[in-house]
Amino acid sequence: MFHKNFKLIIAGLIIAFGIYQIVESHIGNGIALILFSGIFIFLYFKNEMILLAFLRLRKQDFEGARKWLDKIKNPEAALTQKQQGYFNYIHGLLLSQTNMTKAEKYFKKAIKLGLSMKQDLAMAKLNLAGIAMTKRRKREAQLLLKEAKSLDKHGMLNEQIQMMKKQMKRF
Numbered sequence: 001m002f003h004k005n006f007k008l009i010i011a012g013l014i015i016a017f018g019i020y021q022i023v024e025s026h027i028g029n030g031i032a033l034i035l036f037s038g039i040f041i042f043l044y045f046k047n048e049m050i051l052l053a054f055l056r057l058r059k060q061d062f063e064g065a066r067k068w069l070d071k072i073k074n075p076e077a078a079l080t081q082k083q084q085g086y087f088n089y090i091h092g093l094l095l096s097q098t099n100m101t102k103a104e105k106y107f108k109k110a111i112k113l114g115l116s117m118k119q120d121l122a123m124a125k126l127n128l129a130g131i132a133m134t135k136r137r138k139r140e141a142q143l144l145l146k147e148a149k150s151l152d153k154h155g156m157l158n159e160q161i162q163m164m165k166k167q168m169k170r171f
Contacts, residue, residue: 003077004044011040047072047083053090062094069094085113089124096127104131122151126160133164138171 018033049068056064072078075087092106107124115121129144141164149161 004080007040007044011037011044014040045080047079050079050083050086050090057090057093062097065090066094081113082116085110085115086120088113089115089120092124092127096131100131100134104128107131118151118153119156122148122157125151126157126164129164133168133171136171138168141168 014033014037018030018037020030021027021033022030049072053065053068056062056068069087069090072087075084079087088106088110092103092110095103095106107128110124111121111128115124125144125148129141129148132138132141132144145161145164145168148157152158152161
């Protein structure tokens with residue numbers, strides 16, 4: 001796992017060498033190197049371990065996702081702020097199956113650090129509402145559900161939100 005700034009240094013060196021190749025009349029090599037540096041720039045903004053963990057989550061392989069996340073030893077140094085948010089978000093999703101208290105901590109930290117997509121933010125708030133409901137904090141759960149509904153622009157979470165509201169009526 002590389003430090004986040006190390007990726008930018010590598011990209012800068014590759015771009016510099018690509019420009020040198022263009023100046024030396026090796027235009028094809030120079031263009032290829034400049035395009036190759038785009039991989040490192042992409043990986044600066046989208047961490048490879050988090051991308052692989054998301055792929056594992058998509059296949060419902062929670063253990064595989066945990067293994068990819070465990071490879072990130074120092075998230076503060078290796079990840080940008082949004083990536084740290086997603087790191088905590090995935091940890092919260094993984095722990096929501098077993099340990100609600102730790103999952104709540106990770107979800108709150110993910111919301112505080114920020115998530116790029118509103119859909120992910122809505123999902124985090126929906127999970128927090130479920131945790132608050134299981135801990136008998138009805139007012140907090142209602143507030144979080146309302147926020148999740150306002151963030152869910154495409155209506156992908158409507159069914160889960162309605163189900164959560166029905167369960168809240170029992171309390």
